[in-house]
Amino acid sequence: MSQVLEDMGQVEVGACNALITGLARHGLVDKALRVFKELQGQQMELNVVSWTSVVACCSQHGKDIEALELFREMQSAGVKPNAVTIPCLLPACGNIAALMHGKAAHCFSLRRGISGDVYVGSALIDMYANCGKIQLARCCFDRMPVRNLVCWNAMLGGYAMHGKANEAIEFFLLMQRSGQKPDSVSLTSLLSACSQSGLTEEGHRYFDRMTTDHGIKPRVEHYACVVSLLGRAGKLEEAYSMIEKMPFEPDACV
Secondary structure, three states, rough: OOHHHHHHOOOOOHHHHHHHHHHHOOHHHHHHHHHHHHHOOOOOOOOHHHHHHHHHHHHHOOOHHHHHHHHHHHHOOOOOOOOOOOHHHHHHHHHOOOOHHHHHHHHHHHHHOOOOOOHHHHHHHHHHHHHHHHHHHHHHHHHOOOOHHHHEEEHHHHHHHHHHHHHHHHHHHHHOOOOOOOOOHHHHHHHHHHHHOHHHHHHHHHHHOOHHHHHOOOOOOHHHHHHHHHHHHHHHHHHHHHHHOOOOOOOOOO
């Protein structure tokens, strides 16, 4: 890899950013990190895109500690994170429940005036939910000036993650009243919440109305939620019948 960089000569930073991103997309995380370190060693003036690319590379491939360390190095180098960097960093905080680091990133986004960005807001909601702070997640959602489907699904997924079925149902109804059309991810979270809390009738009703009310054709993950729902309720024959009626082969989840 060093030879490749030497052969490239005085290449623009944009080409180096593309190289790092390309390596990351192919799962070559260690090589992407090595390239980044070698570029640092060559005293190349790396920009916010360079740092964001390598933070995202680590965060997306399970190197959460490395992502947090790179974020600190980024600020020490005098490069200011932006509205793309923060959503790339926050999943790493959520993955390892690094609440302190997540809160620090939240404070940074507030100081920079980017906390209202839909992608920053969605990442904050997801991070707080993963860290077990569902009320803080809801506060972030409520304070967002603009919300898209990703924001709604992040909050709905947070309720499902913590088995808060009643809150998930209320939130789903609020989602519809607000004019936001749910998608298959929304219904998966809702059914999962019902399954975990034993709301058999409610879950079955939402599943039955997926196509008629929302125009969403049930997928294998929706069937898996209903099978789990029936199984938890002790309705094993109905669960088995559901599996037999599936229009596709059941996977390991089912």
